[in-house]
Amino acid sequence: AIQMTQSPSSLSASVGDRVTITCRASQGIRNDLGWYQQKPGKAPKLLISATSSLQSGVPSRFSGSGSGTDFTLTINSLQPEDFATYYCLEEYNYPRTFGQGTKVEIK
Amino acid sequence: EVQLVESGGGLVKPGGSLRLSCAVSGFTFSSCGMNWVRQAPGKGLEWVSYISSGSSYIYYADSVKGRFTISRDNAKNSLYLQMNSLRAEDTAVYYCAREDFGGNSFDYWGQGTLVTVSS
Numbered sequence: 322a323i324q325m326t327q328s329p330s331s332l333s334a335s336v337g338d339r340v341t342i343t344c345r346a347s348q349g350i351r352n353d354l355g356w357y358q359q360k361p362g363k364a365p366k367l368l369i370s371a372t373s374s375l376q377s378g379v380p381s382r383f384s385g386s387g388s389g390t391d392f393t394l395t396i397n398s399l400q401p402e403d404f405a406t407y408y409c410l411e412e413y414n415y416p417r418t419f420g421q422g423t424k425v426e427i428k
Numbered sequence: 429e430v431q432l433v434e435s436g437g438g439l440v441k442p443g444g445s446l447r448l449s450c451a452v453s454g455f456t457f458s459s460c461g462m463n464w465v466r467q468a469p470g471k472g473l474e475w476v477s478y479i480s481s482g483s484s485y486i487y488y489a490d491s492v493k494g495r496f497t498i499s500r501d502n503a504k505n506s507l508y509l510q511m512n513s514l515r516a517e518d519t520a521v522y523y524c525a526r527e528d529f530g531g532n533s534f535d536y537w538g539q540g541t542l543v544t545v546s547s
Contacts, residue, residue, distance in 0.1 A: 416487060
């Protein structure tokens with residue numbers, strides 16, 4: 322199975338900050354990576370598919386980049402509603418593997 | 429409106445069995461691959477199982493292989509997860525999630541159902 326290493330595991334940031342979260346795959350996965358946001362007590366929500374395709378309704382301050390083994394989620398100008406936990410998911414093959422998650426907290 | 433609604437969770441003793449269901453509406457169920465994903469209390473997301481639209485392809489995480497069985501009834505717009513030989517480490521919220529059309533992402537999720545394995 323492909324291993325996904327996500328970092329950092331948590332971060333503190335202020336409203337208006339730019340935040341970057343990374344995921345590294347143990348082998349090349351082309352651009353088959355998604356990013357998900359989860360708020361406490363809620364189901365995960367798909368933000369970005371195929372590395373950089375923003376889902377309908379997701380604010381443009383979210384963006385994704387990368388290819389092969391290294392991927393990045395960037396949140397520009399962090400908003401209060403963005404404080405949540407973020408997960409990457411390799412979508413290259415089965416079994417699927419999530420990253421460990423990054424909790425974005427208010428500084 | 430796309431909806432996925434899980435049911436069947438509850439408290440079960442170690443070694444016991446439970447069957448989860450996911451009732452879907454708002455899309456052509458028979459055209460979509462489906463997944464189960466779980467989340468242990470305070471932990472991250474763990475993919476559990478996948479079934480293709482026509483049930484031809486089925487995959488499991490190593491942690492549940494041989495104990496869990498995924499199935500679907502396209503006529504009833506329903507997805508299932510039969511869980512046998514349950515262990516304490518299977519305690520989690522279980523989500524069903526749709527694989528998006530023509531892609532690989534999980535674009536719609538249910539609200540989850542809690543399974544607690546404890547004596």
